[in-house]
Amino acid sequence: xxxxxxxxxxxxxxxxxxxxxxxxxxxxxxxxxxxxxxxxxxxxxxxxxxxxxxxxxxxxxxxxxxxxxxxxxxxxxxxxxxxxxxxxxxxxx
Numbered sequence: 187x188x189x190x191x192x193x194x195x196x197x198x199x200x201x202x203x204x205x206x207x208x209x210x211x212x213x214x215x216x217x218x219x220x221x222x223x224x225x226x227x228x229x230x231x232x233x234x235x236x237x238x239x240x241x242x243x244x245x246x247x248x249x250x251x252x253x254x255x256x257x258x259x260x261x262x263x264x265x266x267x268x269x270x271x272x273x274x275x276x277x278x279x
Contacts, residue, residue, distance in 0.1 A: 221262050223255070231255040 223231065234252040238244055244252065 221266060223259055223262065227255065228259075231259065 222228070231252060234244060234248055234255075237248075238252070
């Protein structure tokens with residue numbers, strides 16, 4: 187979407203939205219397959235989700251906490267899946 191406007195000095199200003207795709211290559215540790223939420227953190231997330239599922243409202247802070255923990259759990263799961271699907275590393279002599 188482009189918008190053209192006139193500046194105070196008579197110049198035309200173009201406000202354009204630019205879309206880009208960025209690909210990052212990241213070295214993953216060999217033991218990433220064992221990365222999981224710590225037990226206490228997973229229990230806290232489960233408590234929050236159980237309360238929400240039972241109809242008990244969560245505070246805004248608890249909602250944000252639960253959303254952040256879900257995001258983290260999903261990220262760790264995606265990283266583990268990526269490692270599982272990678273071919274074994276070849277070590278150069």
